[in-house]
Amino acid sequence: xxxxxxxxxxxxxxxxxxxxxxxxxxxxxxxxxxxxxxxxxxxxxxxxxxxxxxxxxxxxxxxxxxxxxxxxxxxxxxxxxxxxxxxxxxxxxxxxxxxxxxxxxxxxxxxxxxxxxxxxxxxxxxxxxxxxxxxxxxxxxxxxxxxxxxxxxxxxxxxxxxxxxxxxxxxxxxxxxxxxxxxxxxx
Amino acid sequence: xxxxxxxxxxxxxxxxxxxxxxxxxxxxxxxxxxxxxxxxxxxxxxxxxxxxxxxxxxxxxxxxxxxxxxxxxxxxxxxxxxxxxxxxxxxxxxxxxxxxxxxxxxxxxxxxxxxxxxxxxxxxxxxxxxxxxxxxxxxxxxxxxxxxxxxxxxxxxxxxxxxxxxxxxxxxxxxxxxxxxxxxxxxxxxxxxxxxxxxxxxxxxxxxxxxxxxxxxxxxxxxxxxxxxxxxxxxxxxxxxxxxxxxxxxxxxxxxxxxxxxxxxxxxxxxxxxxxxxxxxxxxxxxxxxxxxxxxxxxxxxxxxxxxxxxxxxxxxxxxxxxxxxxxxxxxxxxxxxxxxxxxxxxxxxxxxxxxxxxxxxxxxxxxxxxxxxxxxxxxxxxxxxxxxxxxxxxxxxxxxxxxxxxxxxxxxxxxxxxxxxxxxxxxxxxxxxxxx
Numbered sequence: 126x127x128x129x130x131x132x133x134x135x136x137x138x139x140x141x142x143x144x145x146x147x148x149x150x151x152x153x154x155x156x157x158x159x160x161x162x163x164x165x166x167x168x169x170x171x172x173x174x175x176x177x178x179x180x181x182x183x184x185x186x187x188x189x190x191x192x193x194x195x196x197x198x199x200x201x202x203x204x205x206x207x208x209x210x211x212x213x214x215x216x217x218x219x220x221x222x223x224x225x226x227x228x229x230x231x232x233x234x235x236x237x238x239x240x241x242x243x244x245x246x247x248x249x250x251x252x253x254x255x256x257x258x259x260x261x262x263x264x265x266x267x268x269x270x271x272x273x274x275x276x277x278x279x280x281x282x283x284x285x286x287x288x289x290x291x292x293x294x295x296x297x298x299x300x301x302x303x304x305x306x307x308x309x310x311x312x
Numbered sequence: 313x314x315x316x317x318x319x320x321x322x323x324x325x326x327x328x329x330x331x332x333x334x335x336x337x338x339x340x341x342x343x344x345x346x347x348x349x350x351x352x353x354x355x356x357x358x359x360x361x362x363x364x365x366x367x368x369x370x371x372x373x374x375x376x377x378x379x380x381x382x383x384x385x386x387x388x389x390x391x392x393x394x395x396x397x398x399x400x401x402x403x404x405x406x407x408x409x410x411x412x413x414x415x416x417x418x419x420x421x422x423x424x425x426x427x428x429x430x431x432x433x434x435x436x437x438x439x440x441x442x443x444x445x446x447x448x449x450x451x452x453x454x455x456x457x458x459x460x461x462x463x464x465x466x467x468x469x470x471x472x473x474x475x476x477x478x479x480x481x482x483x484x485x486x487x488x489x490x491x492x493x494x495x496x497x498x499x500x501x502x503x504x505x506x507x508x509x510x511x512x513x514x515x516x517x518x519x520x521x522x523x524x525x526x527x528x529x530x531x532x533x534x535x536x537x538x539x540x541x542x543x544x545x546x547x548x549x550x551x552x553x554x555x556x557x558x559x560x561x562x563x564x565x566x567x568x569x570x571x572x573x574x575x576x577x578x579x580x581x582x583x584x585x586x587x588x589x590x591x592x593x594x595x596x597x598x599x600x601x602x603x604x605x606x607x608x609x610x611x612x613x614x615x616x617x618x619x620x621x622x623x624x625x626x627x628x629x630x631x632x633x634x635x636x637x638x639x640x641x642x643x644x645x646x647x648x649x650x651x652x653x654x655x656x657x658x659x660x661x662x663x664x665x666x667x668x669x670x671x672x673x674x675x676x677x678x679x680x681x682x683x684x685x686x687x688x689x690x691x692x693x694x695x696x697x698x699x700x701x702x703x704x705x706x707x708x709x710x711x712x713x714x715x716x717x718x719x720x721x722x723x724x725x726x727x728x729x730x731x732x733x734x735x736x737x738x739x740x741x742x743x744x745x746x747x748x749x
Contacts, residue, residue: 126426127351127353127425127426127427127428127515127683127736128402128425128513128737128738128739129401129402129403129425130739187413249324304324308326308382308384308389308391309384309385310384310385310386311328311384311386311387311389312386312387312637312638
């Protein structure tokens, strides 16, 4: 006998699939109730956006090979999109792009700064995420130049912090940044 | 200070995938795992703690295996894996897709059951030949840890292979060579699938001396002889059984170790393949004698160095094409997965023979035999492989077909010629294994 008697194909994903189906059913149910009861208030869309956000977080959290900087990046993008969507559904008063997004960018940059200082020896792991966060942090600058924003101070501060963060990172870990770029973009 | 330097060097270590390896992570998934397995059946029960130590020692000798896969913007690449290797008892079917998150991101998985040690290797990491070298290192280390006194002398004389990871394809391919790929689609094996992700494994343990004698009668090599038996079994037990009316040939893909043709010591992939094209109807290949004559002639034609360079070069050229190189990985994935559905239709079956597993000195005393397995896939529903240790050649069928007629026909054919064959299986198609026995 060279094989165990009961070989099984792993069914760990079954629970995951059931939960995913439940979420879809719940989302559709909410949309239906919303349409039948209070169609003038789009609360079902907001709930569904929340469900999608939760799933993005779950997907990323169970991936063991994503490092902490990856989580910072994913959360920054997901929460920004969620707030913009909520704002849009509630009449687009621009509180999301004026206040929420800049604050999220600030938090993401400060977190990355702390990560860089605390564990700069492991920085090569964070470099690419850091660069993407810096790039995304420039979105408020574009919005300012296009005159879309009303409250520019927060956005300027957010982008400023991001640039400062980048300069400090290059000062501390320039070699790692270069190495990370070479391996990520080799052809 | 030195330790710090090593750690820093490890942290920075990364390497590109070799030309063959590039395609595997792009195409691989649960249905198409591109994983192969090597197993050693020992004469005593496996001790997991010793096995864990043995694997760690082997990783020191072969650091090119201590890596994980990362996605770049254009291609995947390998980088140093700081995590601990995982050793588990065998629970799953062989050659299944290696989930990185269940395996600390290693591209190989070591498992054990009773007397058997397995290593499942993702093809991006290496090919069967180099995988075998790494596996042998694990077995040597394991036996040395377990039998320190008995193997003391042997250990000191054992040679350690250089850990070279060059891309030998790039070094040896011919830029001017033209491709020789056949445009004809292959006969696809018929029959219902087992389902539930199960893989049936049937090992036919063949008496090597008897097999040699029999193949000599036909002036054929063992690989040629077994390939002919395989084609004959497919013809009798699937092609004819399902009353195939079409004209597609039975195409057998046979991997070729390129280290035999080029001076290379790489531990990365360095293999190519030849594809035999048996036109059963057109060439009237309805008896074994006709089939073996065809196999011998086709082998001779396709195993010429020129032909092999053509196939290898055509594949390398694809990977070095500038347009393909600069396509973002996500787009490459889309196109490769789409084209792979089509590419798979050009092979009926794959048969890989890694030959003799050369184990030195007293280590042999602790080993019964070796096994090699390749993952079957939705189109190529059966894959065959073989390896030899001492007087035992183990021919393995890994299959997702419910119908085991091909395995049975293969077994009966050898038995009828007085070649002793024993059967081992993983029990997925229990009735079948009993029937053969």
